[in-house]
Amino acid sequence: MIICKVIGNVWATRKEEALNGLKLMIVCRMDITTEQEHESFVAVDCVGAGIGEPVLVVTGSSARKAFDNPNIPVDAAIVGIIDGSES
Amino acid sequence: MIICKVIGNVWATRKEEALNGLKLMIVCRMDITTEQEHESFVAVDCVGAGIGEPVLVVTGSSARKAFDNPNIPVDAAIVGIIDGSES
Amino acid sequence: MIICKVIGNVWATRKEEALNGLKLMIVCRMDITTEQEHESFVAVDCVGAGIGEPVLVVTGSSARKAFDNPNIPVDAAIVGIIDGSES
Amino acid sequence: MIICKVIGNVWATRKEEALNGLKLMIVCRMDITTEQEHESFVAVDCVGAGIGEPVLVVTGSSARKAFDNPNIPVDAAIVGIIDGSES
């Protein structure tokens, strides 16, 4: 999983039916070890995350496991809101 | 998922039978946070996207979930046409 | 999927039994939007592609869907020979 | 799999129920061949790894195979503590 910051949201009227009702958030990877600029991508919010919050994002086929319906075309999901970290 | 722009299409007469009838679009990742140049790739269109439109693309095994037949050799699908975003 | 050029082939006498009889081609990603140099990798040919031809390559678990036996250790397959493109 | 160093841990009160009780560690890839700086990411610890230890991390869908419940939204798992290597 990667630590990301929620930076916005996106909407699409014409879309796959299975995506109806899902919250599509724009997230950007945060990194504590490198200063590299990261690309943003879209993740479906499963935990009620707000703009600016640091979140835990799972990608790939494992992202589908965050949903009751495992047959949705989703490859990234926000599965936690990060309270703190130690390193 | 990633936000891409549809920049063209590609055709192949000799191809895997399961790909027959699918619209193969050339897409290019768009990014609002970095200025990095992105490579283009091919995604199957599921929502009737046109050249120049910003779209939502799902990749990997999840791309197959956008099709009635989950056994197609497809690793990228256009699953939404983006109307707007806020960030 | 990505657009690649077939640049060679590779052979291996000692290999996983499930790979017997498969054509292992060396391919290199082609890109129309960036000038970046691309690494070559090995994809199994499913459509009779020849050296020098532009092809459509599917990667990851979806590559296995191009074969009758879905239980082969293959993560990249050539699934189409590209006739043309427009962008 | 990749060799990583455990550099910290992260906690999230609001999270997917399936993640309850899992130890979320921050890990950073180590490489003996390049000097490249690596990004950190989050992996679930399955073997009792401690901060500073070199570990073996499996990513993608295979990470789920390290758990009794294969339906968890996890894409990276620590599956071994490295005692030594030879190269």
Next chain:
Amino acid sequence: MIICKVIGNVWATRKEEALNGLKLMIVCRMDITTEQEHESFVAVDCVGAGIGEPVLVVTGSSARKAFDNPNIPVDAAIVGIIDGSES
């Protein structure tokens, strides 16, 4: 699949039970088209590869297909020893 060179091996006493008995090799990607330095990673040897040999490595979920037990937490496997190539 990618062409790699076996450069060493790694051992871990404390590890996931399903990894017992597997040979964990350190491999490094070889590339004939670019001069880029590549990172090393760990792949499970399925074909009896030795240090220094060029091998074919399959990654992701497809790596699990190289084993009798498809439920092991492995994301990279050596599935062939390369005898030669032409490009």
